[in-house]
Amino acid sequence: MNDAYEVVVIGGGAAGLSGALMLARSRRSVVVIDAGQPRNAPAEGVHGLLGREGMNPLELLARGRAEVRGYGGEVEDGEVAGVARDGDGFDVRLADGRGVRAKRLLVTAGLVDELPGIPGLRERWGRDVVHCPYCHGWEIRDQAIGVLATGPLSVHQALLFGQLSDDVILFAHHQELTAEQREQLTSRGIGIVTGEVESLEIAEDRITGVRLAGRTVPRDAVAVAARAVARAGFLAGLGLKTVEHPSGMGEHIPADPTGRTEVAGVWAAGNVTDISAQVGSAAAAGALAGAHINADLVMNP
Incomplete structure (x- = not known):
């Protein structure tokens, strides 16, 4: 140089x-x-x-x-x-x-x-933990997708991934959804799960579910707005x-x-x-x- x-x-x-x-x-x-x-x-x-x-x-x-x-x-x-x-x-x-x-x-x-400190997110980042429907959406199309709510854009993110799969769930985590947001999601067939997300379940080098207190919701991929x-x-x-x-x-x-x-x-x-x-x-x-x-x-x- x-x-x-x-x-x-x-x-x-x-x-x-x-x-x-x-x-x-x-x-x-x-x-x-x-x-x-x-x-x-x-x-x-x-x-x-x-x-x-x-x-x-x-x-x-x-x-x-x-x-x-x-x-x-x-x-x-x-x-x-x-x-x-x-x-x-x-x-x-x-x-x-x-x-x-x-x-x-x-x-x-x-x-x-900057990802939330939930075990599994960083380990699977860029593979089956994604953020952008245009960068990664096609690759997880038709899969069971979970969207982790982290801020004001999470509902919009869930709606976009709803274009790519008929099985999308928004995990509200710590976010309070408005009545309008709930209507937007449910009218498009997107499920809503309340409660704090504890971790991702991973087996054989892939996501198998999202773990909350006392239960696990099966998912193939997770989207998060970092x-x-x-x-x-x-x-x-x-x-x-x-x-x-x-x-x-x-x-x-x-x-x-x-x-x-x-x-x-x-x-x-x-x-x-x-x-x-x-x-x-x-x-x-x-x-x-x-x-x-x-x-x-x-x-x-």
Whole structure:
């Protein structure tokens, strides 16, 4: 890794690599610093991505890295520990002590899914514990699906999974449902189970049921709306902090439609700013941000 680049991209997922590709093709010096913790690593395949449907997430990233490098961009393994303003640019410090200077930053570090502390959820996450009907719904179609209520979007989530199976149950857990919500669910044939969920039952490397006090409800898969929090602690030195997302889904870094943040010279793309972005939309946002960073460097070198 060199001492300085025109652009440092923090995060090597679909958004970061797409942004880097756009910049490298514009003959910008760019390095992607990636901590190697992709959110979708537990999943068997990427879905809803035209031309790459079902591709293993790690294979997709490997191809993306090769494409960036093919145009002269660089990809470095490492974790960013902090960023500080350095004159008209930025000083990026890695956890291993290395440092690099950048004229512009593209933050695409993604997010962390914060799951309730119910035994079994984390162990099966990305396999038969899922969150998105568009990412995983087809794979669990026609199965017995349980939706664990965790917040204001859980009823909506149950309704969406009801499109994919005739056997969907919402586990209310600690959530009080309104009369309107109950009517929405029952009118669509979605069952409601009250009581605190204690754990998931797992046998032979798969979910077999949802355990409550004194009973177990058989289920093949469980959907849960995890709280999503952007990986952005390293930006504190710039005064750029996460805020609550308008959807109530978690915390994000606000940015305008081009990815520009409130801190001059810093752009953000992908899940770090758009919590609900899938791989395709994250990649598109990264490419758009890369194009705007290039234009900004043309006008303000």
